[in-house]
Amino acid sequence: MYRSRVDVLYHFPLCFVQSLLHAFGRGPILSLLHLSVHYADVELAMAMHAAILRQLEDTHLSNSLIAAYLKLGRPSYARKVFDEMSRRDVVSYTALISGFAKLAREDEAVGLFFEMRASVHALATKMGYLSCTYVSNVLMEFYGKCACLSIMLKLFDKMPQRGIASWNTVASCLVKELMYERALVRVHDMLQTDNFRVDYFTLSILLVASAGCFASMAGRELHAHALRSGFETNLSVKNALIGFYRKCGNVKNVVVLFERMPVKDVITWTEMVTTYMEFGLVESAVEFLYRMPVKNCVSYNALLAGYCQNGEVSRSLGLFCKMVEEGIELSDFTLTSVVYACGLLMETKTSEQIHGFVLKFGFGSNDCIETALLYMCTRCGRMADAEKMFHRWPSDQNNSIIWTSIICGYARHGQPDKAISLFCLGQAEGTMTLDEVASAARSLRGRDLLCACKEMTKMRCEHLLELLNPFPWKRDYKDYLNGIPLSDAL
């Protein structure tokens, strides 16, 4: 019975491991590598590494070593083994690429990917090797992650043989791109064309897709399917079900599911915090967070975001301070929420303080943080800063949220002229949807809004009117429309 690395090395010194290799082949080494992963024992993996150093031309053994190092959180060791291999195969590339991808080391993963394409994929294509589902699945995942969805789907359609993982990969890429209905339709096709049966991966992905597009019937059918097939007992499926009923059901559905779960993990508990927050039951959410047997930074982020959604500004700032003091891991999610909370607070000093914190911490800027920062500036009277961020924003990734924020900011801080001109520009360029135009319009005073209407087409104007219901100035607006023929205003 394995208790520790010392035990193993005591019973099996290196020279013995090497003779094992000669006598019994790879089997014992592979088992020991498995044990090293299971017991999170890096040094055992390194001992195996030492034992098979001379066998590094054995591709199979080296691949297992790469996989072990990656699972043990030692990507640089994995890379070293890879670099020293004399013959790499698809498995070597696959292991390392997916390992780097999981660690968000995209540059290295993509670099390897192109290297693989040069050395393996071209050859594989010529030899018709794409029938290897592993190769195609990894290629598909990469095209999916590079937002090259059409290439991914083309590859999928060309695959002579598909495994259930191929279908799951396509569905999950579509879900990640927010194309929920397409994911549901694709898998529906799968059931009709290929004779595949969905597994617990498929069910989890599709439940997320159903929740994402509020496909309440589809989700319930998936639930029934899970019960019939027995996959309902799978933890991922149960957690995905909770997520579905959180979005398409009610608190009671979720609580019943939760209470009947024999095994729960940190994701289950975090789902409960999110559920209570989304239904406005702040105290229950807090209670659940403190009852959680294991929490991580995502759990705290869920609480923090929930405070913001429920207008509990001081509690969210308090929680953030506690997280910093207690050394709880912060992420871009954390910062986005706390910046947003400062926007709600509308205090210039606090906003500058948190702004400095974000810059100093140097969390890679992303759209969400930048948007939250801009929103915060517009709410805290820092319009000059907001303008700078607004103009710096790349024009090819137009974000309607920042348009709405800055228009509302101008309106709030006594600059209706600027608000109106941006408002007109935004709706003319089609940057903002009508819903968004309406939301920005609510921040404008009635008289200012009337000026803006002159710049709009009749259809837009009427649609806006519908959206503004029950906008307080609607009557004035109607009068205005009655008084002046719209054709004059166009």
Add this chain to the structure above:
DNA sequence: ATAGGGTTAG
């Protein structure tokens, strides 16, 4: 070796 569930911006 490939696929899965929880947290962010108006």
